């Protein structure tokens with residue numbers, strides 16, 4: 001079987017004013033054109049930058065995604081953004097259930113599942129984030145936690161092209177800590193049977209240009225979800241260049 005193409009996705013989180021977003025998108029577009037990486041590339045800017053970044057990256061081969069969406073297509077939801085609005089701006093992906101949304105916005109598995117259905121109805125692929133906390137890993141519950149997040153968050157009729165899973169141990173996000181390669185491989189292999197066949201499983205949490213090659217060489221790893229290092233065009237492209 002042909003190997004799945006790896007996906008490197010940048011999660012810009014709540015970073016960037018208009019000028020920063022424009023500059024980063026221009027740099028990314030230029031680097032991607034000069035030296036197309038051996039993987040699929042995606043950036044997920046904050047909602048305020050989607051339009052300008054999408055315009056700049058059009059035709060560059062770098063896809064556009066969002067960081068969250070509401071479960072309803074429209075209506076009285078002050079401050080929220082719907083999946084059809086994201087699709088309208090040219091998004092192809094939306095990150096759902098990121099640990100920062102689960103902790104700071106109290107997002108439950110059920111809420112994530114409803115958003116996933118909304119994303120699919122709008123024609124977006126969902127990047128579902130799951131991952132254990134430090135104390136859960138320390139007490140040997142990492143797999144049980146991740147399994148229950150997967151089983152609770154994935155909507156029915158999930159299929160590979162419209163679902164990507166990102167395994168992001170919460171303790172590795174933004175901390176510079178990364179699990180051992182054996183632990184990453186073990187978790188990815190353990191969750192694969194829980195997912196529709198051919199679903200790509202990304203690793204996320206402190207991926208940087210130094211550790212990317214080792215992580216992306218793991219046969220169980222189908223790409224990376226990158227936070228901090230995605231805010232520097234060169235670093236992000238170096239990570240993408242490390243794909244198999």
Ligand code: PGA
Pocket residue numbers: 011168172173174175204205206207225226227228229
């Ligand atoms: P990080 O973030 O790369 O800064 O650790 C990853 C993420 O939150 O998706």
